[in-house]
Amino acid sequence: MIKSLDPRITRAEIELNNSIAPLEENDQWETYEVFHQKKRGDQHMHVGIVHAANPDMALLFAKEQYGRRGQSVNIWVVKTREVYTTDYEDSDIFDTVPEKMFREAGGYKVMEKINKYKKEHKI
Amino acid sequence: MYGNAYIDPNEKANSIVAGEDPEKLAEFEARISKGEKIEPKDWMPKEYRKQLIRMIEQHAHSEIIGALPEGTWITRAPGFQRKLALMAKVQDEVGHAQLLYSAAETLGKSREAMINDLITGKSKYSNVFNYPAFEWADACIIAWLIDAGAIINQVANAKGSYGPYCRALDRICTEESFHLKYGHDAVVTLATGTPYQRKMVQDALTRWWPPIMHFFGPSDKISQHTEILMKWKVKMASNDDMRQQYLNMYVPKIWDLGLTLPDPNLKKNEETGKWDYTEPDWEEFKRVINGDGPCNAERLAVRRNAEERGRWVREALKTADTKYIVPLA
Amino acid sequence: MNTPAIKELLYKMADDLLIIGHRHSEWTGLGPILEEDISFSSMAQDKIGQSQALFQLLHQLGEPDADTNAFTRNANQFYNAQFAELPNEEYDFSTVRHFLYDHADQLRFEMLAHSSYEPLAKLARKVKGELKYHVFHANTWMVKLAQGTEESKARMQTALSNAWNYALGMFEESKFEKELIAAKIFEGEAALKTKWIQAITPFIEKAGLKLPPEKEWNPVYGGRKNFHTEHLDPLVKEMGEVFRVEPASQW
Numbered sequence: 001m002i003k004s005l006d007p008r009i010t011r012a013e014i015e016l017n018n019s020i021a022p023l024e025e026n027d028q029w030e031t032y033e034v035f036h037q038k039k040r041g042d043q044h045m046h047v048g049i050v051h052a053a054n055p056d057m058a059l060l061f062a063k064e065q066y067g068r069r070g071q072s073v074n075i076w077v078v079k080t081r082e083v084y085t086t087d088y089e090d091s092d093i094f095d096t097v098p099e100k101m102f103r104e105a106g107g108y109k110v111m112e113k114i115n116k117y118k119k120e121h122k123i
Numbered sequence: 124m125y126g127n128a129y130i131d132p133n134e135k136a137n138s139i140v141a142g143e144d145p146e147k148l149a150e151f152e153a154r155i156s157k158g159e160k161i162e163p164k165d166w167m168p169k170e171y172r173k174q175l176i177r178m179i180e181q182h183a184h185s186e187i188i189g190a191l192p193e194g195t196w197i198t199r200a201p202g203f204q205r206k207l208a209l210m211a212k213v214q215d216e217v218g219h220a221q222l223l224y225s226a227a228e229t230l231g232k233s234r235e236a237m238i239n240d241l242i243t244g245k246s247k248y249s250n251v252f253n254y255p256a257f258e259w260a261d262a263c264i265i266a267w268l269i270d271a272g273a274i275i276n277q278v279a280n281a282k283g284s285y286g287p288y289c290r291a292l293d294r295i296c297t298e299e300s301f302h303l304k305y306g307h308d309a310v311v312t313l314a315t316g317t318p319y320q321r322k323m324v325q326d327a328l329t330r331w332w333p334p335i336m337h338f339f340g341p342s343d344k345i346s347q348h349t350e351i352l353m354k355w356k357v358k359m360a361s362n363d364d365m366r367q368q369y370l371n372m373y374v375p376k377i378w379d380l381g382l383t384l385p386d387p388n389l390k391k392n393e394e395t396g397k398w399d400y401t402e403p404d405w406e407e408f409k410r411v412i413n414g415d416g417p418c419n420a421e422r423l424a425v426r427r428n429a430e431e432r433g434r435w436v437r438e439a440l441k442t443a444d445t446k447y448i449v450p451l452a
Numbered sequence: 453m454n455t456p457a458i459k460e461l462l463y464k465m466a467d468d469l470l471i472i473g474h475r476h477s478e479w480t481g482l483g484p485i486l487e488e489d490i491s492f493s494s495m496a497q498d499k500i501g502q503s504q505a506l507f508q509l510l511h512q513l514g515e516p517d518a519d520t521n522a523f524t525r526n527a528n529q530f531y532n533a534q535f536a537e538l539p540n541e542e543y544d545f546s547t548v549r550h551f552l553y554d555h556a557d558q559l560r561f562e563m564l565a566h567s568s569y570e571p572l573a574k575l576a577r578k579v580k581g582e583l584k585y586h587v588f589h590a591n592t593w594m595v596k597l598a599q600g601t602e603e604s605k606a607r608m609q610t611a612l613s614n615a616w617n618y619a620l621g622m623f624e625e626s627k628f629e630k631e632l633i634a635a636k637i638f639e640g641e642a643a644l645k646t647k648w649i650q651a652i653t654p655f656i657e658k659a660g661l662k663l664p665p666e667k668e669w670n671p672v673y674g675g676r677k678n679f680h681t682e683h684l685d686p687l688v689k690e691m692g693e694v695f696r697v698e699p700a701s702q703w
Contacts, residue, residue, distance in 0.1 A: 002421055005255050006195035008478050014428045016420050023235040027437055030447045049225050049450045050487050053440035056592045061487035064494050081448045088165050190481035201695035201703035202519040203504040213480050214493035221486040259694045317701050433484025436543045439600025
């Protein structure tokens with residue numbers, strides 16, 4: 001038995017050369033992706049994962065692991081396996097050619113037209 | 124709380140990038156040199172993945188094992204403030220382990236596999252936690268001076284190239300700043316307290332100084348291996364550089380309290396701007412890392428016991444449709 | 453204001469929270485899985501923090517400062533229910549105690565939120581959120597563990613049966629019971645116990661567990677009158693070990 005400096009360990013009566021069966025697959029359950037909202041009006045942000053056996057516990061754990069400091073008002077958890085993602089390999093699909101100004105605010109220069117009109121008509 | 128990745132100097136490193144697709148490798152390296160992060164499903168060299176898993180896993184193990192020396196005093200912390208703060212600090216270490224295991228999982232090693240490697244002694248963790256916390260002051264010294272070392276390492280590594288590890292470290296570093304403040308306050312309280320308290324903290328400091336000097340590991344051998352790991356931003360600073368940075372920041376603060384460090388050669392060399400010190404006993408370092416330190420056997424036995432006591436609990440909550448997949452980020 | 457009655461009420465609450473928080477903290481770093489380790493530790497911190505707040509109220513009523521009061525008394529000067537001091541054993545008993553205690557704690561503070569003793573009412577309103585989380589946590593764990601494997605179901609039933617009479621001991625009446633009720637400071641242990649049974653019953657049923665038959669209910673009293681099991685003395689000595697070396701020092 002371990003005679004430890006930590007009284008908790010001494011009380012637990014632990015054999016120094018104990019051996020245990022290895023942890024099996026799914027011993028640590030599965031993972032949930034955690035989304036955290038700091039205050040009302042903010043977006044929920046992805047902050048990490050928790051291992052949990054069910055959604056109720058995932059919420060309890062997420063609250064403590066990601067919300068125990070600072071402000072929080074709301075948490076979402078989603079099973080990792082239920083999240084659909086794009087591949088980083090395909091991140092070039094987000095590249096936009098600069099000519100596509102028709103969907104950018106900067107592509108519309110109304111003041112130029114107004115000023116030109118005003119100048120021409122001496123308004 | 125973690126010093127630096129222990130890279131076995133005898134490991135064969137001549138075939139690091141052998142067999143890697145040169146085009147993909149070039150793209151990968153270009154991304155890193157631009158300062159972009161690598162994300163879990165990106166292509167990466169085998170050696171990058173292997174070293175990152177090893178490093179993040181060692182870091183995670185160091186957190187969960189690191190909860191034990193400080194945990195030694197959790198039921199005996201003197202007064203409400205210390206009792207609450209120590210509980211919160213040890214809790215944070217467990218939380219850090221959770222964040223780091225999660226980051227390592229994104230590279231494809233399950234938490235179960237990592238825990239199994241820890242409890243069988245296959246994986247390493249920071250050597251410093253194989254030393255005992257004899258008195259209350261030892262827990263205070265750990266909270267201040269070991270966490271201080273960990274911050275230096277973690278701040279450097281947070282600028283590394285692997286996204287999930289950097290994100291975990293950002294969160295961890297924020298919490299470590301509470302540890303450092305708490306630890307400093309606890310040490311200052313003892314050092315400015317009664318003769319009994321002052322002696323207790325001096326004794327603890329004397330005990331912990333050699334492990335602290337070991338904390339960042341021996342001087343790096345200049346090898347192709349280290350160079351590549353630095354180029355890939357896996358290893359962010361040399362062990363000696365981090366040690367120098369540490370000495371520069373903390374020795375003056377320790378001396379300022381009128382405490383003594385057990386190294387007569389420790390002084391700042393005005394010419395080089397670096398700290399001179401007696402070379403730490405690296406034979407002891409190796410002995411301890413290979414299992415023969417004062418607490419190695421106890422630390423692992425305690426972890427095995429904790430896993431075993433929790434097994435029925437984890438088993439009870441497992442459902443038939445539990446299906447693990449690698450976390451996203 | 454009936455100071456002796458208030459003091460007695462504050463002492464028993466403060467000691468319950470201190471001792472149970474201390475017991476909870478024994479799991480920190482050694483819990484069944486990392487995420488639960490973190491959650492359980494937070495609740496331990498909440499308990500100790502609430503205890504400290506109650507000791508501060510006692511200090512305002514002329515008792516020693518919180519640290520001296522909590523860390524230097526001997527076991528035979530403590531007012532906690534014996535239920536709080538029992539060792540953690542395994543996660544079954546720890547969870548059952550957490551469930552039974554936290555329901556009572558939440559209801560007690562809910563009652564006290566309307567207490568005529570305003571400092572306590574104010575504190576009760578402040579800790580409402582913490583207690584709600586503790587009860588959420590307890591309900592979830594109690595039900596899930598009892599619905600788990602054959603082993604876990606049996607363990608939870610045994611733990612509940614073993615805990616029951618000690619849990620009933622939480623409601624040991626004070627000699628000031630009538631005064632507290634009359635002065636609208638606290639509605640009393642009997643009313644609390646009735647509410648508690650109502651609150652826990654649906655979860656015990658949902659969990660598929662059984663309470664011992666009522667004729668076997670035999671509350672373990674004594675804690676409120678400083679009588680304790682053999683487990684409290686070593687706990688208190690351990691908790692005060694460092695503080696007591698120099699109780700007048702800053703730590």
